[in-house]
Amino acid sequence: MIDFHSHLDLYPNPVETADEVQRRGIGVLSVTTTPSAWIGTSRLGQGRPAIRTALGLHPQLASERKHELKTFDALLDKARFIGEVGLDGSPGFKASWTDQSRVFRHILHACNDAGNKIISIHSRRAATPVLDLLEEFDGVRSSLLHWFSGSRAELERAISRGCWFSVGPAMIAGAKGRSLVAAMPRSRVLLETDGPFAQLRRAPLEPWDIAVACLSLSNIWNVDYPEAESIIRRNEATLLAGQ
Template sequence: MIDFHCHLDLYQSPHAVADESQRRGVGLLSVTTTPSAWNGTARLAEGRSAIRTAIGLHPQLAGQRKHELALFDKYLASTPFVGEVGLDGSPECRTFWEDQLEIFDHVLHACSADNEKVISIHSRRAAKDVLDQLDCYEQIKTPVLHWFSGSHSQLERAIGRGCWFSVGPAMLAGAKGRDLVVGMPDDKILLETDGPFAQVRRQGLNPWDITTALGPIADLWDVTKHEAQQRIEANERALLAPIVDVL
């Protein structure tokens, strides 16, 4: 199974987490928050076949790191994976909203030249704006909305756009998160931890903790945990099939 959104480089002991994930056979998509972190983060995947690295520029850092877009463009050809990117409409991020829009549009435009890019997208308090920008780039086939928390009407719009959704134990711990997952197509759901930031019972999540999402998902789907795992793994294969260098 694969953790489709994990900040591997930001763990206290990233090499130990990478080794343990490899030992357990857990794949992970290691997302970056800044292009300048690419080289160091990508090195964590060396010699570890279960890990792939995504190039990103987190919307919460847009005001400080817009000048790194040239680095984003430089490294984009190095990976079929992009993330973490997107928009954040939280009050503390509104002061640099125009920078966020400029960066996200730049990222989508760059990715539209290669429609096989898998893009892990942040949309907290900004689902409408994220979807508005995605609608300008219909050639992008694989947007993955990470920890989606929008409204049900926005969820329906995202489904109509063909979005995928990565959900994790922390999202499933809340009633709103579970309610949204019920509305998601079960063939478009992937797993994530958002570790080390996401927590369950005040404990930070590791990549192998994705398995704890299977019980709640199985309950929502009214299937066994084994059946839920089989469906999720089928989704992983379907998403990665167009990519030659798969996890």
């Protein structure tokens, strides 16, 4: 199975974590928070075929790193995966909303033109404006909403647009998260950890903790663990095949 949203480069010992990922045979989409981090982070995947690196510009860094959009554009052809990108409507980031919107619009426009990109999207307290922009750039088809926490109406809108959802142990630990996951089409659900930022029982999540999320999904879906794992693997294959 694949951890579709991990900040592999931000673990205390990224090389050690990457080696353990490879040893366990787990796939990891290693998202970046700035375009300038992509080249260095990509080295963690060298000789480790289970690891792929996404080219990102985190919305919380939009104001201070918007000048890196030139770097983003220069690297775009080398990256099939994009992330972490998106919008954050939390109170602490409202001052950067204009920059966030400009950056995310630029990224979606570039991905729309390039085609065949899988995009891991941050939408905390911003699901509606994220979906508005996705509808504006209709050529962006493989949009993966990371740790979706919007309303049920926003979820239904995302489902109607054909979005994917990556869910992790920290999200499913809460009642709202479980309720949202239960309403997601099983054929559109993937796994993530958001480690090392996300925690469970006060410990940072590791990429192999996707197994915890899969176990939770088996309970939510009322199927046994092997069936939940089978569903996830089919979903992974479908997304990666570009369908």
